[in-house]
Ligand SMILES: C[S@@+](CC[C@H](N)C(=O)[O-])C[C@H]1O[C@@H](n2cnc3c(N)ncnc32)[C@H](O)[C@@H]1O
């Protein structure tokens with residue numbers, strides 16, 4: 001019903017500019033990250049580094065609502081929720097992703113070590129409990145951000161930002177933001193959805 | 198009144214370990230950053246990268262309370278508030294700091310360009326308004342974090358994390374966390390305050 005509103009040329013140009021930089025092979029998997037401002041800040045960071053789709057598993061509660069902190073980023077980042085962790089991880093592995101859980105274990109590696117120009121999915125844990133043991137056992141690597149203070153962990157949206165901007169740095173150096181890396185079908189389907197919501 | 202409780206050796210060792218890594222020449226200046234969870238997350242990040250003291254100017258409201266997000270970091274990072282921006286900036290300049298405002302202006306530079314092993318103070322702006330014009334005119338440089346999305350800015354605690362961890366990276370490479378860089382007086386006064394609060 002009703003007509004689709006025309007998109008102003010400047011707006012259309014901007015949508016394409018952003019879409020040209022979207023990265024289908026960089027993503028996050030949020031495991032019960034449940035505070036609205038953390039969830040929102042992470043999706044906003046995803047938008048800024050060009051994550052095409054973000055993933056969530058909520059086995060211990062509902063998917064959080066977006067707060068004002070999201071600044072509308074939820075319109076520009078696809079959010080895919082999965083019924084359970086195992087399904088999510090297998091799905092992402094089948095798509096060729098290497099999975100990194102942010103978890104301080106004995107064999108965890110510094111977050112600056114991995115090559116994030118390869119298909120990479122970073123898994124973040126719940127505010128209180130962190131990444132589950134199940135997740136730790138399913139992923140390929142554990143990574144951590146070195147800390148030198150008294151507090152034992154970072155805020156989850158802070159940790160996500162630090163790692164995603166390291167990925168952005170690597171992808172910038174590799175020229176990944178210079179021209180579109182999306183297949184034409186995804187590109188045009190998304191452009192249509194963005195332009196005519 | 199009352200006895201001071203003895204500090205367990207393990208606790209004492211940990212306090213010293215953290216104090217050994219504190220950096221007096223790396224700080225932030227928060228200009229009306231007023232949401233408790235942002236303020237709290239920034240102080241927690243300061244703790245993690247070893248900021249000794251953080252600065253705030255609140256000319257448009259009260260200093261925010263700490264939320265649960267701070268995880269007690271306010272005990273380990275000195276928080277100094279200033280009556281007004283000009284006083285704060287002059288004070289920091291007199292202490293030898295180079296001031297960087299996070300502000301997207303024509304002559305802003307990429308946040309990875311500065312040498313943060315030199316005395317550095319990063320200025321962050323209010324959630325709604327960003328860094329004030331007054332601040333922009335007072336600082337030495339404007340810096341920005343490159344963004345490739347639809348949303349025009351990052352959450353302030355996210356921006357702080359990205360820049361402070363770049364500073365941490367540079368300081369780690371320079372060996373700044375290997376042995377104490379504090380003068381003996383500051384070291385012992387702080388250790389005493391931490392051990393016998
Ligand atoms: C507040 S922490 C969880 C703390 C929990 N008590 C634990 O021990 O895991 C929430 C999430 O933030 C991320 N995180 C926090 N600190 C981190 C660090 N230093 N390196 C990497 N990720 C971190 C992880 O995703 C973690 O699951």
Ligand SMILES: C[S@@+](CC[C@H](N)C(=O)[O-])C[C@H]1O[C@@H](n2cnc3c(N)ncnc32)[C@H](O)[C@@H]1O
Pocket residue numbers: 299300320321322323324325326327328340341342343344349350351352353354356357
């Ligand atoms: C939400 S932003 C303020 C937005 C405001 N509308 C403006 O135009 O400045 C709050 C603060 O986060 C920091 N910030 C946000 N995005 C940033 C970026 N890309 N680079 C550096 N700092 C940023 C700055 O300190 C800014 O003042």
